Amino acid sequence: MENYLDTKGRIFDIQRFSVHDGPGVRTIVFLKGCFLRCKWCCNPESQSKKIETMVVAGKEKTIGYDVTAGEVLEKVKQDRPYYRRSGGGLTLSGGEALFQPDFAVALLRGAKENAINTAMETTGFADFDTVIKRYIPYLDLFLMDIKHINSDKHKEFTGQPNELILENARKIAREAKKLIIRVPVIPTFNDTVEEIEAIAEFASSLVNVTELHLLPYHRLGKDKYEGLGREYTLEHITPPTKEHMLMLKKAAEKYGLKVEIGG
Amino acid sequence: MSYTIYDAPKSERIGKLIKALYEKKPRIESSRAVLLTESYKSTEGEPTNIRRAKAFRHILENIPIVIRDNELVVGSTTVQPRSCQVFPEFSFEWLEKEFETVETRSADPFSISSEVKSELREVFKYWKGRTTSELATSYMSPETLVAMEHNIFTPGNYFYNGVGHVTVNYGKVLKIGYKGIIEEAKAALEKCRISDSDYVTRKAFLEAVIISCEAAITYAKRYARLALEMAQEEADAKRKLELVLIAQNCANVPENGARTFYEACQSFWFVQMLIQTESSGHSISPGRFDQYMYPYFKKDLEAGVITPEFGQELIDCVWVKLNDLNKCRDEASAEGFAGYSVFQNLIAGGQTPEGMDATNDLSFMTIQATMHVLLPQPSFSVRVWNKTPHEFMVKAAELTRTGVGLPAYYNDEVIIPALVSRGLTLQDARDYNIIGCVEPQKSGKTEGWHDAAFFNMCRPLELVFSNGEENGVQVGVKSGKLTDLTTFDKFFDAYKAQMEYLIELMVNADNAIDQAHGERCPLPFLSSMIEDCIGRGKSSQEGGAVYNFTGPQGFGVANMADAMQAIKTLVYEEKKLKLCELKDAMAHNFGKEGNATEDAKDLAAKVVKKIMETTSVLSEAQIAEVYNQVASKVSVPTTGDNAKYKKVKEMIDEVPKFGNDIPEVDLLAREVAYTYTRPLEKYKNPRGGQYQAGLYPVSANVPLGAQTGATPDGRYAYTPVADGVSPSAGKDVSGPTASANSVSKLDHFIASNGTLFNMKFHPSALEGISGIESFISLILGYFDQKGSHMQFNVVSKETLLDAQKHPEKYQSLVVRVAGYSALFTTLSKSLQDDIINRTEQGGF
Structure with missing residues (x-):
């Protein structure tokens, strides 16, 4: 019988000692390929499933490689001493981990069989019954983005409407162990009090959801667009100020949520 | 409690x-x-x-x-x-x-x-021929003095x-x-x-x-x-x-x-x-x-x-x-x-x-x-x-x-x-x-002689390449011609032979100094507060303490691990390189322009020797300064074959390095450390105590590196040797946990005189509660894996600016980015600037 850990997938990075995408010290596995095309995306090299070339610090670098779930799991296990001390574990990120269900689920299952805490950052943009449902038994924490309540604006900035995402959020909230809603706060897109309040109101309506994370926009990905020969369309915006973030936090807290700035 | x-x-x-x-x-x-x-x-x-x-x-x-x-x-x-x-009783x-x-002086x-000068001049007349350092020198064997002249080790601290x-x-x-x-x-x-x-x-x-x-x-x-x-x-x-x-x-x-x-x-x-x-x-x-x-x-x-x-x-x-x-x-x-x-x-x-x-x-x-x-x-x-x-x-x-x-x-x-x-x-x-x-x-209860000498583990490897000879003098043992070292095991054994011989000479030096202190400078006041001096009726310098040790420090573990891995891979497994070609490339400093001359090497050695006579541990800033001074005096000639030598270095750079949580390399590092820690255990000091190894040059890695030629790990001549048990600077590029995991694979128990693991952090990495908590988890996770010591260099804004200019020197510097920690040099220029400005504002 074929071992599930032999399932192949495509990733572009593994980052150790990460501390903000789930509890404790975590190893983040970045999967390649995404359904959305968010204009602010700080990992533009993650969007296409294809292996591509990016210029990094003047040198060409191949982005993306194929691995088995088992190989990744071995890497993840190397930081077990730190997970044990901090309550940390594995976080799947991307790209979009829902883009490669067989591989992602195999990896999560492997982690759980090794008693490693699991989390996943996701857009939630996939069919619930055939895709998302498979992840639920192996995930301790969903970190799901709600980027905008207005579907048109959502589509304008991410390339996709939000109806499926909002519907999935309701289902995940009901069935998952834990769901935290995250909002990338992007100037000119969703950084007004009204927009954040709308998201907070939605989040507070979800069963079992008590936490909301506001992630301030940063320019970490800017150079990568150039490295990929693509245009960075948010050239004109600057990261929100600390004061502005605190104001948004206050606004969101009105909905009875525990709100954090930063993930 | x-x-x-x-x-x-x-x-x-x-x-x-x-x-x-x-x-x-x-x-x-x-x-x-x-x-x-x-x-x-x-x-x-x-x-x-x-x-x-x-x-x-x-x-x-x-x-x-x-x-x-x-x-x-x-x-x-x-x-x-x-x-x-x-x-003046010491020197x-x-x-x-x-x-x-x-x-x-600057x-x-x-x-x-002038009064103090003339008083001291008068005093010094009396001490000529009466100091511990003069007596110690007279007790050392000729081979030991040769090895010290050639900077294999320095017992300077207690010598003077x-x-x-x-x-x-x-x-x-x-x-x-x-x-x-x-x-x-x-x-x-x-x-x-x-x-x-x-x-x-x-x-x-x-x-x-x-x-x-x-x-x-x-x-x-x-x-x-x-x-x-x-x-x-x-x-x-x-x-x-x-x-x-x-x-x-x-x-x-x-x-x-x-x-x-x-x-x-x-x-x-x-x-x-x-x-x-x-x-x-x-x-x-x-x-x-x-x-x-x-x-x-x-x-x-x-x-x-x-x-x-x-x-x-x-x-x-x-x-x-x-x-x-x-x-x-x-x-x-x-x-x-x-x-x-x-x-x-x-x-x-x-x-x-x-x-x-x-x-x-x-x-x-x-x-x-x-x-x-x-x-x-x-x-x-x-x-x-x-x-x-x-x-x-x-x-x-x-x-x-x-x-x-x-x-x-x-x-x-x-x-x-x-x-x-x-x-x-x-x-x-x-x-x-x-x-x-x-x-x-x-x-x-202890007379521990904890800082007894610094032993440069890179120098014996240099001697393997020259069959123990340096400038026409037999400094080490004859460990075999390069052409006879036909397998990696034979090569490793040759290194072990050099190590064992030179360690023995270091023991001779330390015991000579130990003896001199016991004879000329026993310390009855200090001894009155050390058990069992009163019971045994002798000072702690003469064996009065309950526990007696001598702990000289080895350093360069990471360089030797990377060197051995490179040799094993390139020379013996892939057969891409011959030992003589490697030797040639090292002699030409891997084709680096501005090659150091032998004169410059001697100069550096002299400076360093002086330094080590009076101090054993230096701050990072001090070291950097010495190193810059030495480096500025080191100059130039280049040869036509530089491209060939550079290629050797490129090949070496491709080989995996210690500090990245790669079991094969890390376990080789463990074996390399044993070439120092194990032979030492069998020696005794004049006070009846045992030798125990330490692996912690702290900062001597820079001055002593300044007297070491290029090494097979791709390290350029006269540049710093790896610090303590830490990976070579800039070679651990897989983050702090990977680095810590590698270091924890050494045997810290046998190095009972202490090991030193230095990690660089920017204050941003310790930002907020989650920063502090993950930092603590890092320490505890390393300690769970039986690491012995950890210290953190929390760097300044100036360091970050320097890191932008010289990224090669700072490849393992950890900073906190938007919510997570990352290696500073891997970040984009604009983000680096953001982080630098953040510190300027007082950041956390």
């Missing part, structure tokens, strides 16, 4: 004391040397221990004393703050040579008056200075005073029978103890009188009262047991400064201050005679005093080394001898004191074990975040069993503290 966290504020007095401490240029004072010599001249022919004691007494009866403004704890070895005395030639330049100048590196039984003095110790010595003297085989030496030693302890009492009483006199003349009523209290304290301690916490602080300080008046040895480490001081604090607190605020102020005062002690070093060192340290290591936390958690109020107050003074002394450390309270870890991490580079973290779970394996009882092992940099010992 339960504890209370007070977080008491810093009093105004502390700021004033610190300001006064740094107001004047330090100077060289001659009083000690003059008094020492006067006494020596009058005691010719008497037993050495008696001569030492009488000289000590003569010094303490006559040396000028001073109480500085605002001091609550008094006692100074010099009239002017941060100044130094001279110790003096270098100082005499530099009389005319010591005042005007770095670390010491003023010296007192040994130091000890923690005495402070608690005993606090409890029974020197009066109690004198009574013990008298009782032992009464038990001596004139027919005892060692009657002569035993009697002399015990009498020397009595003379020395009486001298300490006399000295304190001089302070009591001075304080009273000053009180009488003091106009300010508050200060008057303080002076009266000081007088009362000094009248009672250290003669008798301390009655209050304040007296305990004063008594502690007399012990600390008097040890450093008897000998020039540094790393006189206060050790477990939070343990032996606690009963006095607790008693006062319960009796309502002290507030936590005043307790904190007293501790802060002691911390300032620890920075009042200084040491003058020679010009070659001073050119490169701005600022210095005397390595008084003080440790908090850990467990009791019975194995219970030892954290108490003072454990937190000592961290607080370090935050208050933000000075280099004491070298502050914390002990960590599986029951360390989390609050204590948080408080320690907050100190780390200030960027002072303190505390260093030590792992009880490794150090205790390691010490037990060296013959300590379980109770003694649990009661360990740290000496100097990273060396564990049981206080008040």
Whole structure:
């Protein structure tokens, strides 16, 4: 019988000692390929499933490689001493981990069989019954983005409407162990009090959801667009100020949520 | 044990004391040397221990004393703050040579008056032919001297200075005073029978103890009188009262047991400064201050005679005093080394001898004191074990975040069993503290010789490539021609053969110096506070201590691991490279433009040797400066084959490196470390103790790297060697946990004289609660894997700017990005700028 850990997938990075995408010290596995095309995306090299070339610090670098779930799991296990001390574990990120269900689920299952805490950052943009449902038994924490309540604006900035995402959020909230809603706060897109309040109101309506994370926009990905020969369309915006973030936090807290700035 | 966290504020007095401490240029004072010599001249022919004691007494009866403004704890070895005395009994030639330049030199100048110069000149005449360093040289074998000339190892520290590196039984003095110790010595003297085989030496030693302890009492009483006199003349009523209290304290301690916490602080300080008046040895480490001081604090607190605020102020005062002690070093060192340290290591936390958690109020107050003074002394450390309270870890991490580079973290779970394996009882092992940099010992029972030498593990590998020869001199053994080293095992064995031979020579050097100290400079005062000197009737320099060790340090583990991995892969497995081609490439410094000449190498070697004679541990800034100086003098010729040599380096760079959590390389590193740690274990010192290895050059990796040619790990000639057990700079590119995992794969137990793992962080990585928590998890995760020590260099904005310019030097620097930590050099320029600006704004 074929071992599930032999399932192949495509990733572009593994980052150790990460501390903000789930509890404790975590190893983040970045999967390649995404359904959305968010204009602010700080990992533009993650969007296409294809292996591509990016210029990094003047040198060409191949982005993306194929691995088995088992190989990744071995890497993840190397930081077990730190997970044990901090309550940390594995976080799947991307790209979009829902883009490669067989591989992602195999990896999560492997982690759980090794008693490693699991989390996943996701857009939630996939069919619930055939895709998302498979992840639920192996995930301790969903970190799901709600980027905008207005579907048109959502589509304008991410390339996709939000109806499926909002519907999935309701289902995940009901069935998952834990769901935290995250909002990338992007100037000119969703950084007004009204927009954040709308998201907070939605989040507070979800069963079992008590936490909301506001992630301030940063320019970490800017150079990568150039490295990929693509245009960075948010050239004109600057990261929100600390004061502005605190104001948004206050606004969101009105909905009875525990709100954090930063993930 | 339960504890209370007070977080008491810093009093105004502390700021004033610190300001006064740094107001004047330090100077060289001659009083000690003059008094020492006067006494020596009058005691010719008497037993050495008696001569030492009488000289000590003569010094303490006559040396000028001073109480500085605002001091609550008094006692100074010099009239002017941060100044130094001279110790001609160990060595003096270098100082005499530099009389005319010591005042005007650019770095670390010491003023010296013409009067002091002429007094010292007179004194030095007497010491010609009488120093420990001269005697030690005469005891060394010719092969040893050759190896030292060729910079394989340097025992410089104790060759030219007192040994130091000890923690005495402070608690005993606090409890029974020197009066109690004198009574013990008298009782032992009464038990001596004139027919005892060692009657002569035993009697002399015990009498020397009595003379020395009486001298300490006399000295304190001089302070009591001075304080009273000053009180009488003091106009300010508050200060008057303080002076009266000081007088009362000094009248009672250290003669008798301390009655209050304040007296305990004063008594502690007399012990600390008097040890450093008897000998020039540094790393006189206060050790477990939070343990032996606690009963006095607790008693006062319960009796309502002290507030936590005043307790904190007293501790802060002691911390300032620890920075009042200084040491003058020679010009070659001073050119490169701005600022210095005397390595008084003080440790908090850990467990009791019975194995219970030892954290108490003072454990937190000592961290607080370090935050208050933000000075280099004491070298502050914390002990960590599986029951360390989390609050204590948080408080320690907050100190780390200030960027002072303190505390260093030590792992009880490794150090205790390691010490037990060296013959300590379980109770003694649990009661360990740290000496100097990273060396564990049981206080008040050990003569550990912890900093006995630095052994450059790269040099023996250079000798493998030349069959033991260098510049026509046979320095190492004949380990075989390169063409005979047909398998990797044979190659590794050749390295082992060089290591074993050269280690033996280092042992010869250390034992010669050890013998010389025992013969010429026994220290009866120090020995009075070390068990079982009184029982055995001999000084700790002559084998009086319960535990005796010699701990020389090896360094360059990471370079040798990477070198062996490169050779194994490229030469023996992939057969892409021949040993002779590698040798050729190294001789041409991998084709690097601006190749170093042999002349430059010699120059660098000379500078470094000088430096190492007087100091063992340097700060990073000091090292960088020396290195820049040496590098600037190293120049040029290039050859036509540079492209060929560069290609060799490119091949080497492709081979996996230690520090990235790659089991194959890490386990090879473990084997490489064993080539140093294992052979040492079989040697004994003249005091009857065992050799034990340390793996911690701290900062000697830079100056000693400056005398090492290119190495097969791709390291360029004369550049720094890897630091401690840390991966080579910039080679660990997989993040802090990967780096820690690699280092933890070494055997830290066998290196029972200590290992040192240095990690660089930007303050942003410790930002907020999650930053602190993940930082603590990193330490605990490393310790769970049996790492022994960890320290953190929290870098400044300037460092980050430099990292932008020279990313190759900072490839493992961790910063906190938007919510996670990452390697600084991998970030985009704009983000790097964001982070730099964040620090400028005070960031966290």
